[in-house]
Amino acid sequence: MSSVLYDAQGPRAKRRNVLYTAVFLVALAAVLWWVYKSLDDKGQLDWVLWKPFFSGTEAYSTYIWPGLQNTLKAAALSMVIALPLGAVLGIARLSDHVWVRVPVGIVVEFFRAIPVLVLMIFGLALYAQYTNVSSDDRPLYAVVTGLVLYNASVLAEIVRAGILALPKGQSEAAMAIGLRKGQVMRLILLPQSVTAMLPAIVSQLVVVVKDTALGGAVLTFPELLASANTMSGYYGANIIASLTVVAVIYVILNFSVTSFASWLEGRLRRRKKSTGAVLGVQDAAAIAGTAATGAER
Template identity: 80%
Template sequence: MSSVLYDSQGPKAKRRNLVISVVFVAVLAALLWWMYGVLDEKGQLAWELWKPFFHGEAWSTYLWPGLQNTLKAAALAMIIALPLGAVLGIARLSDHVWVRGTAGVVVEFFRSIPVLVLMIFGLALFAEYTNVSTDDRPLYAVVTGLVLYNASVLAEIVRAGILSLPRGQAEAASAIGLRKNQTMRFILLPQAVTAMLPAIVSQLVVIVKDTALGGAVLTFSELMASVSPMSAYYGANTLASFTVVALIFIAINFSLTSFASWLERRLRQGKRSTGAVVTADAVEELSTPGEHVGGQK
């Protein structure tokens, strides 16, 4: 069956692809078997190293507190960065030069600085100019760095999503008498959300992963930071600890992307299923607010 993008494969191409697939699976299996042999030879697969993760002590003492801090920092950063990024992205499309220019400077400035540098600056600022306790400063610094950097990236995602829409959308809204802020709220943003959703979710996944920078540098007790004390307590099971922590991160990010995929499908299905048609009477009513059709109040 042919497509617009490619032609259907012939018998020779099918055989070639089958051979390539078989070779790839064989090489992958050999690589996994080699890795298993090396780890087993080094004693990294011994039950004593993995046993702590099958009872509650390792989870309640190390993993769960670290996971709580990771989720807390990521959730706070998402809650603040999403609306801030939307505001900055819309501001970059403003007709007022001073609004557009100010938003552009803020976005380009914080987008150009590594998020770790922003976290370190945040920690220094909270220590120097605020009364935030020593125990809370790492959390505040991590959230501040994540918000400043990711809000700037999200602003560009929002701006690109809105600009990707056909110009006729805004022109049609202007033709029926909608002001620019009404056009943005009721016409452009609802359509752009679906297009922006994959990029936004990718950035949210980055937020979750970047919380580990706080544990590496700012002594923030997040999930990755629990590996060192946990490995030391349970007899240098560093590989097992990193593997379990990696699986937890994979589960969190996979859940986030799965939810976003489900939400995107629902949004697209909802748009296809709405059979509403804007009639001439409705356009007249929109263009003359306060009056009903026929001139009656």
């Protein structure tokens, strides 16, 4: 069966695709067998190394849960600060005033170009040299600072792109009935662009959760990934088992965030669908009168 965008495969193409599929499956099976054999030869699949995660809760209560708490704390603080800051910076980049638009653009491009790990290291040095933050709290502060500066800049570009993606007729129609630019942004553009921006925003929030691991790798921040090294040393060098459990937790955590975002996006789209109601003459006159009153004000 053919369509405008797709031509039905002939017999040779079907045979070729079946051959490619078979070759890929054989190669995949060979790779999986090689991985399994390598781990088994080094004793990483012995039950004694995996037993702490399937018998008892000591590994979870002593190592994984405290690390997960620190990961969630750093990620939540970064999200709460970066989301509104990114929205403000993104809107400011659309300002008609050059003295607002240009400096904000420089700030956004500057922090967006620097690796987040470098920002974390600078933050740690800053808090150590110029503040009274205790040495125990500095890693958390540095991680949050780096994540906020980088992700707020990225979110600013997402917000700006989402607003610019809307048809110009939206703002022109709003100004035609007497709304000021601030009202147009707050009442017309932002509510419509949120739905379109939501997938990109959620992707960035997932990046925030994963980037907290950089603090554990470099700044000795006791987050989830750092707990794997501690567990490995305590339970007899079971680094593969520890990393596997931590990886599964990251997958579950990020999948929960994306699933919630998908549900929220669908709900917002359903709420924005037209009800199909037909306005009568009196309703149209009332709307016109309200718009005229707003224009006079």
